[in-house]
Amino acid sequence: MKQHDTEYELDRTFQRFEDLHLNEIEKKETYRMLINSIDRTNKKAKLARFFHSAIPVALTTFLLIIGGLFGAHLLFTNEQVVPGTELMDEETAINELKPTDFYEFRLVAFFEEIPYESWSEDESLDPELKRQFQIYEELMTIDSLDRLEEFHILIPDSEYVEAFGVTEFPTFIGFDHTGIYMTTNELEDVESFMDFVQQQQSMSGAIAISKIEDFPYDIKKPAIMPFEPTWTQVEGSIVPYRSSYLNIDYSDEENRMQVFILSHISIEDPPGEHELPRESFQQVQLSDGRKALYILDGRTQVLLWDDGELNYRIIMYLDERDVEKYTIAELVEIADSFE
Structure with missing residues (x-):
């Protein structure tokens, strides 16, 4: 299965920048910080690597505060919970995340952390995080993810973690137009879900x-x-x-x-x-x-x-x-x- 190269992921990053609702000055400053921090080589790298080595910590914090959602499609759509406000419940979360079209599907993946560039060489890395990072890398090699209408990767800060009662990482939730189609901690179940998505979308004719x-x-x-x-x-x-x-x-x-x-x-x-x-x-x-x-x-x-x-x-x-x-x-x- 193919890896996503840096140029491809950058294109997808900037296609989603409108969701951040930045003004022109903020957009230019964010663009400048991002470009200045990228190692301009021809090496291929996964999108998640930007969040630890390529992008400064300040920019990562800025994006997390504004977005709360990031991943293969960079969907910065999750608003942070303001102290004193009512927390999101599961029904509200499902209604926000489920697609509306009969043949559209979405996937949400919850990880404790996003892998950084040199994680595989880090001898001090916690074994549990190492296991999650390995699953993350395998998840990103599934070509059929491009068939999803939306694909979110969330970390524990997200209000969706509490809404869905997520206590184990990684957790994967697949949605069809009716709501939750599957909830699992196993990557094999995600692959089965994507097989189902392809089967549904390959139906020809009206x-x-x-x-x-x-x-x-x-x-x-x-x-x-x-x-x-x-x-x-x-x-x-x-x-x-x-x-x-x-x-x-x-x-x-x-x-x-x-x-x-x-x-x-x-x-x-x-x-x-x-x-x-x-x-x-x-x-x-x-x-x-x-x-x-x-x-x-x-x-x-x-x-x-x-x-x-x-x-x-x-x-x-x-x-x-x-x-x-x-x-x-x-x-x-x-x-x-x-x-």
């Missing part, structure tokens, strides 16, 4: 669905409609790592309205192959100020907007081609009613 509850996202539906539907049909599909959709078709004898919901799509994205260019749309606003796009397109009126990680579209079918059946204000009112 999974057809015909029920709203089968869609792997929490959705909203309109509380206001311009007619009373007498017939409703649901269909959709789930496609790993691509846009999944749900279509709810409402109609009566004279009217038809579709609510089309997509994942991995935003009104800010370039249009798809079979979509009209964005300049063809009229920009409007929902009552809460969110941006929406409107178009009269032959036999339909369409209003689309983003809500969280999903894109919503109201499609109203017309009685006459290019003749608006509803005002934009009426469509916005329908969109505002989604709950």
Whole structure:
């Protein structure tokens, strides 16, 4: 299995710097400290080595205070617990760490310490830490870790240690979209988890669905409609790592309205192959100020907007081609009613 080289890990480091919420001065200073401390050789080194020899102790402390989470993907997302505030419970921790997508998975690894560069030559190293460092090194050689949506490495300072009741190191917790999939102290179980991840993500083609509850996202539906539907049909599909959709078709004898919901799509994205260019749309606003796009397109009126990680579209079918059946204000009112 391949090792990650220094240049690759540096790229991943700076891709995650935005999560630190630093101002420009702090970013430049952090960058300067990091660059000045790196041994510019062609030797390959694991990411964890930066934390003991390459990066000064002051920078390490600074990053730990701000982030609390660091590892293969450098996810500095853990806020430190302020004295006197309520500690995180397990349910809250699970909700923060579990992915939302049906085919996304996350792994959290708890270690007592992160290996430093010369740990294998340190004769005074505690045997227990040596065992953990060896497991850490083996963990980093698992190529399939790149399939994870997020991968965190945490140390005892993290509030997640108490939330999950971690008392042994290392401890590994794997998450799917429902919550905790596995908890283990064994690296073999992590490898089995990653085999499961690969198996799930290698499924080809779309999974057809015909029920709203089968869609792997929490959705909203309109509380206001311009007619009373007498017939409703649901269909959709789930496609790993691509846009999944749900279509709810409402109609009566004279009217038809579709609510089309997509994942991995935003009104800010370039249009798809079979979509009209964005300049063809009229920009409007929902009552809460969110941006929406409107178009009269032959036999339909369409209003689309983003809500969280999903894109919503109201499609109203017309009685006459290019003749608006509803005002934009009426469509916005329908969109505002989604709950």
